[in-house]
Amino acid sequence: MKRKVNIYIGLIYTSAMFGFPEIATLYGQPPVIPAYQSLPWYRTGGPPGGLGYDIRYSFSNHNLWYVTDTFAGIHMSKDRGLTWSPNTTGITVRSNFFAGDHIPIFSCTVDPVDPNIVWIGTDRIGRILKSTEKGYSWTLMDNGVDQTLQALSALSFRGFTVHPTNSDIVYTMGEIASWGWTPDGSQRTGAELDMTKGIVYKTIDGGENWKEIWRGNNLARYCWIDPRDPEKLFISTGIFDREAANTDTSADFPGGVGILRSTDGGTTWEELNQKNGLANLYVGSLFMHPANPDVLLAAASSNYWSYYNPSGKYTGGIYQTIDGGDNWELVLLGDSTYLGAGWGEQFGVVEISTQNPDIAYAVSDGAVYRCEWRSPDGYRVWEKMNRPDNTWGSPGMMAGIPIDAQCDPEDPMRIFVNNYLGGNFLSTDGGETWISATKGYTGAQMNSVALSSLYSGVVYAGARTGVFSSSDGGENWKGINKVVTLEIENAETTLVSIPITQVITIAVDPMDDDHVLMSGINRNSVFTTWDGGKNWTLVGIPGFGSPARSFAFNPLDPSVVFAASGVDPGMGSAGLSLSFPPGSGLYVSHDRAKTWAPVTVEELKDNNVLNVVVHPKNPNIVYAALFSDGSHNETIYKSTDGGISWNLSNSGLPNLPVITLAISPSNPDILFAGLYKGSVYKSTNGGETWLSSSTGMNPEEEIPGIEVDPFDGQAVYAGSRTNGVYLSLDGGTSWSAMNAGLEHRAVNTLSLSNDGSVLYAGIWGDGVYRLGTPAIPSNGVERSHNYRMLQCRLYQNYPNPFNASTMIRFFIPTYAHVLLKVYDLRGREIATLINAGLTAGEHAVRFGASGLPSGVYVVRMSAGGFTAARKVLVLQ
Numbered sequence: 001m002k003r004k005v006n007i008y009i010g011l012i013y014t015s016a017m018f019g020f021p022e023i024a025t026l027y028g029q030p031p032v033i034p035a036y037q038s039l040p041w042y043r044t045g046g047p048p049g050g051l052g053y054d055i056r057y058s059f060s061n062h063n064l065w066y067v068t069d070t071f072a073g074i075h076m077s078k079d080r081g082l083t084w085s086p087n088t089t090g091i092t093v094r095s096n097f098f099a100g101d102h103i104p105i106f107s108c109t110v111d112p113v114d115p116n117i118v119w120i121g122t123d124r125i126g127r128i129l130k131s132t133e134k135g136y137s138w139t140l141m142d143n144g145v146d147q148t149l150q151a152l153s154a155l156s157f158r159g160f161t162v163h164p165t166n167s168d169i170v171y172t173m174g175e176i177a178s179w180g181w182t183p184d185g186s187q188r189t190g191a192e193l194d195m196t197k198g199i200v201y202k203t204i205d206g207g208e209n210w211k212e213i214w215r216g217n218n219l220a221r222y223c224w225i226d227p228r229d230p231e232k233l234f235i236s237t238g239i240f241d242r243e244a245a246n247t248d249t250s251a252d253f254p255g256g257v258g259i260l261r262s263t264d265g266g267t268t269w270e271e272l273n274q275k276n277g278l279a280n281l282y283v284g285s286l287f288m289h290p291a292n293p294d295v296l297l298a299a300a301s302s303n304y305w306s307y308y309n310p311s312g313k314y315t316g317g318i319y320q321t322i323d324g325g326d327n328w329e330l331v332l333l334g335d336s337t338y339l340g341a342g343w344g345e346q347f348g349v350v351e352i353s354t355q356n357p358d359i360a361y362a363v364s365d366g367a368v369y370r371c372e373w374r375s376p377d378g379y380r381v382w383e384k385m386n387r388p389d390n391t392w393g394s395p396g397m398m399a400g401i402p403i404d405a406q407c408d409p410e411d412p413m414r415i416f417v418n419n420y421l422g423g424n425f426l427s428t429d430g431g432e433t434w435i436s437a438t439k440g441y442t443g444a445q446m447n448s449v450a451l452s453s454l455y456s457g458v459v460y461a462g463a464r465t466g467v468f469s470s471s472d473g474g475e476n477w478k479g480i481n482k483v484v485t486l487e488i489e490n491a492e493t494t495l496v497s498i499p500i501t502q503v504i505t506i507a508v509d510p511m512d513d514d515h516v517l518m519s520g521i522n523r524n525s526v527f528t529t530w531d532g533g534k535n536w537t538l539v540g541i542p543g544f545g546s547p548a549r550s551f552a553f554n555p556l557d558p559s560v561v562f563a564a565s566g567v568d569p570g571m572g573s574a575g576l577s578l579s580f581p582p583g584s585g586l587y588v589s590h591d592r593a594k595t596w597a598p599v600t601v602e603e604l605k606d607n608n609v610l611n612v613v614v615h616p617k618n619p620n621i622v623y624a625a626l627f628s629d630g631s632h633n634e635t636i637y638k639s640t641d642g643g644i645s646w647n648l649s650n651s652g653l654p655n656l657p658v659i660t661l662a663i664s665p666s667n668p669d670i671l672f673a674g675l676y677k678g679s680v681y682k683s684t685n686g687g688e689t690w691l692s693s694s695t696g697m698n699p700e701e702e703i704p705g706i707e708v709d710p711f712d713g714q715a716v717y718a719g720s721r722t723n724g725v726y727l728s729l730d731g732g733t734s735w736s737a738m739n740a741g742l743e744h745r746a747v748n749t750l751s752l753s754n755d756g757s758v759l760y761a762g763i764w765g766d767g768v769y770r771l772g773t774p775a776i777p778s779n780g781v782e783r784s785h786n787y788r789m790l791q792c793r794l795y796q797n798y799p800n801p802f803n804a805s806t807m808i809r810f811f812i813p814t815y816a817h818v819l820l821k822v823y824d825l826r827g828r829e830i831a832t833l834i835n836a837g838l839t840a841g842e843h844a845v846r847f848g849a850s851g852l853p854s855g856v857y858v859v860r861m862s863a864g865g866f867t868a869a870r871k872v873l874v875l876q
Contacts, residue, residue, distance in 0.1 A: 035759035038772040039266040040741030044474030048423030049465030050443020053416045054108040055406045060115040069443035070123040071765030073103030084441035090138035093127045098746035099722045109160035113167045121157025128149035154180025161223035168206040174199045175219030190243035191304045196617040197245045213266040218244040218257045224288040235260040238282035240346040254305035256281025277328035279316035283348045295326040301348040316344045318362045332382045334482035348402040353412035363402040366390040394436040397479030447763030449751040450506040452513040456753035457774030462503030473774035480533030506549035511558045519548035541596045545584035550611040554619045558840045563587045564609035570702045582610035613661045627657035649687035662706040665842045674703030682732045696735035705750030719747035794861045794868040801873040805848045816863040823858045849874045
């Protein structure tokens with residue numbers, strides 16, 4: 001909805017001819033400090049998300065909790081899971097993903113005998129670490145683990161279990177990726193996913209040495225020890241997003257192992273499977289009744305094989321045994337039509353309260369279930385709790401696929417669930433309602449960050465987990481990927497509820513902060529909101545085959561918007577689809593993103609367009625970056641007629657994808673191009689020719705983000721997926737790293753505020769970082785257009801003194817009528833330099849002093865309610 005604009009009437013004068021502060025102060029507004037002077041980086045600890053795994057608590061201090069993430073490592077909470085901080089001191093192992101500095105911690109277990117001891121295991125790289133100081137320091141303890149699997153990055157540790165009375169005896173369960181067991185080292189997939197084997201190790205000396213005690217046809221996850229007989233073990237195998245090594249797609253055979261049982265401490269094993277009543281052998285979660293070890297619950301599901309199996313029946317659900325595993329019965333059948341036929345609920349978690357074992361929980365990607373024990377039949381009657389659109393989670397957020405749960409040891413109605421992609425959620429009412437319990441903990445894989453043009457502290461963030469916003473510079477985040485309405489453009493309009501995930505790009509309307517555009521993988525189209533994310537509409541775009549990689553508003557007429565549809569080749573290793581050309585070209589809207597049409601010129605039609613930018617002062621000039629199949633050097637096209645016709649503008653560029661473009665606001669003839677494995681190139685003539693501009697960088701950097709300071713065109717920021725953030729103070733001639741405080745360096749997006757004072761970096765696997773102090777609405781939520789005029793700037797002219805002419809620069813943060821005049825010291829008008837409506841941004845005008853006598857003159861600017869003056873000196 002259109003908002004009224006109220007402007008303060010204010011007047012500001014210079015106090016001295018020279019030495020006047022570069023940034024004027026109005027109503028107490030502090031001077032603007034460039035973002036690069038604000039090191040070190042500040043980790044916001046959000047937004048929520050990542051690839052979460054285990055959540056545990058200390059047996060000696062129930063306020064002390066741990067949560068793990070395969071990107072962000074392990075976090076600790078000292079307030080019972082409400083706030084978190086990284087706890088990675090001494091963890092030297094890293095993943096080889098992007099920057100190679102992610103901390104891939106998967107599993108975690110606290111020793112019940114000695115809670116000072118905590119065990120963690122890694123994803124892929126096959127390492128085991130132990131803490132004897134409650135997690136405050138860590139030591140590698142993996143002697144005896146298969147070094148070949150470690151070298152191949154093919155071994156993941158998915159669980160630990162400690163003997164109930166002897167801390168020296170520990171079991172760890174793992175996964176062997178297909179390239180770790182196939183004879184030629186190749187990856188092998190089943191119907192959809194990697195075909196894995198499993199492995200179990202045991203130590204009897206507190207981790208000094210490990211011995212393999214089982215290897216089989218599916219990964220091993222949980223181990224339970226019968227406290228009555230510690231030689232009796234149960235191990236679950238399989239998980240929803242892997243397939244078993246013995247899968248046979250040609251015979252429609254799901255493969256799998258089921259549940260392993262040993263009565264001799266792991267020396268020998270028995271497989272509990274179909275003959276025991278387990279119709280689904282992908283058992284991702286297992287829990288033993290704390291008072292009656294003969295009772296166990298198992299959560300079983302598979303992405304594919306829960307539905308497509310020889311029986312033809314959906315088999316995902318919760319299985320129960322009440323006789324120590326001899327017989328299993330399905331007690332909760334999942335919804336086989338969740339999100340459409342052929343896709344059923346993925347049950348990732350089953351949990352029994354240790355404080356009150358009569359209460360049990362089962363959690364899927366679509367719902368939370370609670371059950372109370374009824375003798376003698378056990379857990380049979382389950383209550384389903386979810387939202388009408390088959391999702392659950394905190395308001396404005398959608399939970400991912402649950403991977404672990406933990407009941408509070410003192411309150412059976414207080415339960416945490418950690419998720420793949422969804423973050424950590426807490427319920428205090430037995431699963432009926434949820435809040436996000438992730439403050440300080442994030443492993444979010446960021447794709448886009450966009451700022452309000454009004455406040456640098458109002459931030460929108462797009463990640464694999466959805467879309468989020470913050471009104472305080474990232475201190476607190478809220479999910480705004482609420483259920484949306486899907487509008488089908490035909491004779492009738494159908495309203496359908498859908499979730500928003502896998503957000504690729506976000507853009508904020510420069511004239512309306514509440515009008516935000518977004519695009520993501522789960523819907524190859526454009527979402528739009530007019531109320532800051534409270535409600536979203538999915539705009540159907542015919543022929544839109546891939547998500548929008550970039551949006552660009554016309555700065556003079558924001559009703560005109562461009563959308564580039566394509567997939568960044570660098571994100572293939574991040575789990576995004578790659579097939580060239582995957583994009584569907586360039587699209588344009590002339591009604592503020594309500595309807596769209598393709599740009600049909602042959603050069604761009606149905607091509608993989610990665611980025612689009614519009615000239616800040618001439619909306620007829622548009623640049624589009626694309627990458628077709630690598631066989632032709634078709635990297636940048638330029639239009640000088642508003643997108644009607646296009647010409648190549650790539651002389652000097654290598655045959656590499658340009659994944660980001662940036663135009664210097666102070667000199668729009670200067671452009672920067674960030675390349676995939678080609679670092680930075682620069683043009684000083686509007687894209688006609690390009691030269692490498694990468695001194696100080698690795699020449700093969702992936703540069704997905706470039707930002708130019710709006711007032712100082714010599715200050716340029718570049719984000720690298722492997723080496724963090726680079727800064728150039730000489731217009732891109734040379735670069736230096738500016739990574740102080742940046743704990744992870746896989747920078748996937750940059751966003752700079754309109755005044756150049758605040759820079760945000762989105763990290764793939766560690767959320768959002770910030771440089772600078774953001775401007776925040778007084779009440780954290782309500783926004784006032786009055787602030788816009790407080791951001792106006794009138795800069796000292798250059799050169800000064802001068803004789804023939806001088807350049808006068810100023811900035812307005814939104815469209816305004818600008819009056820710029822020159823007076824002599826007696827107040828007589830000498831010249832009117834500008835008397836016109838201007839778009840937001842930096843502007844410059846030349847003042848010619850030919851014929852004027854030497855002396856002091858005053859340049860006065862007014863824009864809306866803003867007024868400022870500068871003294872200039874003419875020397876003839």
